[in-house]
Amino acid sequence: MENKFILESLFIIxxxxxxxxxxxxxAKSRFMLFHTIIVATLLVILALRFVNVDIQLYQENTKLxxxxxxxxxxxxxxxLFKHYDYIKSKGVAIITATFTGSLAAxxxxxxxxxxxxxxxxxxxxxxxxxxxxxIAIVISEQFGGVISLTAVIVVIAGIFGAIAGPWFLxxxxxxxxxxxxxxxxxxxxxIGTAKALETGALEGAAGGLAIALMxxxxxxxxxxxxxxxxxxxxxx
Amino acid sequence: MDERxxxxxxxxxxxxxxxxGELLSYAFMGFISPAVMGMLVLFTLLKTGIVKAIxxxxxxxxxxxxxxxxxxxxxxxxxxxxxxxxKDDALAIVFSASLSSLLVLWLVGYIVQKFERSNGK
Numbered sequence: 001m002e003n004k005f006i007l008e009s010l011f012i013i014x015x016x017x018x019x020x021x022x023x024x025x026x027a028k029s030r031f032m033l034f035h036t037i038i039v040a041t042l043l044v045i046l047a048l049r050f051v052n053v054d055i056q057l058y059q060e061n062t063k064l065x066x067x068x069x070x071x072x073x074x075x076x077x078x079x080l081f082k083h084y085d086y087i088k089s090k091g092v093a094i095i096t097a098t099f100t101g102s103l104a105a106x107x108x109x110x111x112x113x114x115x116x117x118x119x120x121x122x123x124x125x126x127x128x129x130x131x132x133x134x135i136a137i138v139i140s141e142q143f144g145g146v147i148s149l150t151a152v153i154v155v156i157a158g159i160f161g162a163i164a165g166p167w168f169l170x171x172x173x174x175x176x177x178x179x180x181x182x183x184x185x186x187x188x189x190x191i192g193t194a195k196a197l198e199t200g201a202l203e204g205a206a207g208g209l210a211i212a213l214m215x216x217x218x219x220x221x222x223x224x225x226x227x228x229x230x231x232x233x234x235x236x
Numbered sequence: 237m238d239e240r241x242x243x244x245x246x247x248x249x250x251x252x253x254x255x256x257g258e259l260l261s262y263a264f265m266g267f268i269s270p271a272v273m274g275m276l277v278l279f280t281l282l283k284t285g286i287v288k289a290i291x292x293x294x295x296x297x298x299x300x301x302x303x304x305x306x307x308x309x310x311x312x313x314x315x316x317x318x319x320x321x322x323k324d325d326a327l328a329i330v331f332s333a334s335l336s337s338l339l340v341l342w343l344v345g346y347i348v349q350k351f352e353r354s355n356g357k
Contacts, residue, residue, distance in 0.1 A: 019305040037304050041311040048312075055315050062309040068299065069306035071247075073271035074254050075296035077278030081289065084279075093351030101344040108339050112332030113325075122325040129333050130340055133310065134269035152317050153333060155310055161337045168338055174345035176352055183345035187337045191311075194303035204300060210344070212272045219268075 008061045015065060018043035035163050037191065073132075073190065076208030083205040090178055097179075098210055101186040102217035105130040106225050120233055125149050127222055129157045132189045135215045143226050154189070161188025162195035177202050185210025239294065246295025249287055253278040 022040035048058055080087065087094065106127055113123045125145035128136035133154050140150035165184050174180060177200060184192035185207030193207030237245075257274025264273075281287040299306075322329065 015305065015308045019302075019308065022304070037307060037311060040304065040308055041314065044308055044312050045315045055312055058312060059309050065306050065309050069303075069310070070254055070271040070274070071250050072299040072303050072306055074250050074257065074274035074278050075292075075299045077253070077275040078282065078289065078292055078296040079300070080275070080279045081282040084283070090348070090351070093348050096351070097344045097347035100347055101340045104343050105336055105340045109332045109336035112335055113328050116325075116328030116331055118325045118328035118332070122322075122328065126329060126333060130337065132269060132272065134271070148313075149317065149322065151310070152313055153329065155307075155314060157333050157337050158307075159311065160334055161341060164334075164338065165341050168341055169345055172342045172345070174342070174349055176345075176349050178352070179345040179348035182348055183341045186344040187340040190303070191307055194307065197300055197303060208275060212268070212275065215268060215272055 004061070007057075008064065011058055011061050012064060014044060014047055015040075015062060018047070032163050032167065035159075037159055037162065037194075069190070073208070073211070076193070076205065076211075079201055079205035080208055083202050086178075086202065087205065087209060094178075094182060094206075094209065095213065097182055098186055098213040099217050101183075101210075102130070102214050102221055105187070105214075106218065106221055110225065110229055114229070114232060120144075120229070121146060122149075123229055123233075124226065126153060127225070128218055129153050130187055130189065131215045131218045132211050135219055139219060139222050143222070155191070158188045158191030162191045165192060165195065166199075178206050181206025182210045186214050189214070237290075242291065242294050243298070246292040249281070249292050250274075250278065250295060250299075253281065 018040040019036070021043060022036035025039050026034050026036045044058070045055070048055060109126050109129055110123055113126050121144060124143040125140055128139040128150065131154070133151055136150050136154045137147045141147050161184065165188060169180055169183060174183065180199065181196040181203030184196040184203070188195070189211050193204060193211060196207040197204035254270065254274040256277045258270035260277070261268055261270040261273045278287070282289055
């Protein structure tokens with residue numbers, strides 16, 4: 001019991017130190033690939049490898065951080081409240097955009113995966129990649145995907161969207177604050193929303209809303225799209 | 237109100253919102269995750285005036301400022317993939333996931349901006 005407490009404390013300290021170094025390195029370099037989340041993640045992995053500690057042991061003993069992650073998602077309700085009037089005035093735009101985004105996310109990843117010759121199991125593993133992990137895992141499992149792989153893909157899509165997102169939005173001429181937050185939350189769920197929060201509170205609120213709406217629409221749409229994929233892939 | 241008391245009060249209210257969210261999530265058979273449900277619960281509490289924004293402000297902002305930290309246990313999971321098991325589909329995964337993410341980014345942003353422009357800003 002006492003050992004477990006020490007282990008948990010050490011893992012939390014490791015995470016916090018890596019996080020602070022991540023912030024510092026990103027602030028100094030301002031280089032996309034040295035983003036806080038990438039640097040912090042790599043530092044934790046390297047440190048664990050160095051002392052030969054299993055990643056799973058680390059994950060099992062950092063429940064406090066996971067718990068705080070859940071509370072942070074709850075805290076997005078506060079931003080939603082603060083920006084409610086603005087968001088409400090754009091309700092139609094927000095719902096149209098996230099519904100289309102959800103449909104496009106599922107269809108495009110499915111279509112591309114088929115094009116690249118992926119097998120059924122991999123395709124359903126990929127389908128929920130743009131939504132928050134707990135919902136993505138449930139959907140993946142429901143249709144015979146590999147849940148551990150879904151979890152990893154969701155994280156990678158999140159990091160990718162958070163890092164490439166602001167650059168790509170600039171490139172495509174998307175400047176509106178609401179559009180930026182909603183796009184980051186839709187493509188990269190919580191990690192994208194964390195990135196959106198760096199730009200502003202309104203962007204963060206929009207990101208939080210996008211997580212909720214994308215989760216909702218995607219869990220409704222995937223059951224309709226999986227049968228279509230089964231028709232295109234007749235061998236299974 | 238003392239800053240520290242406010243911080244603790246904020247934490248308590250967020251934790252309660254989370255547990256109500258968890259209960260609701262079970263009621264909806266996990267269709268919406270507990271945290272997202274909790275977000276809607278907190279929003280409702282604030283909107284109805286049961287909870288005042290200043291009670292939770294400092295704790296909520298503390299969490300949101302450090303959101304990246306709380307993702308680390310999930311992101312280190314990347315090191316767990318065994319590349320031999322996905323070797324055949326690795327290319328498909330990387331290309332389809334990244335291209336699709338870019339499409340979603342652009343599409344969502346584009347639609348919102350289109351609406352904003354047509355409404356005269």
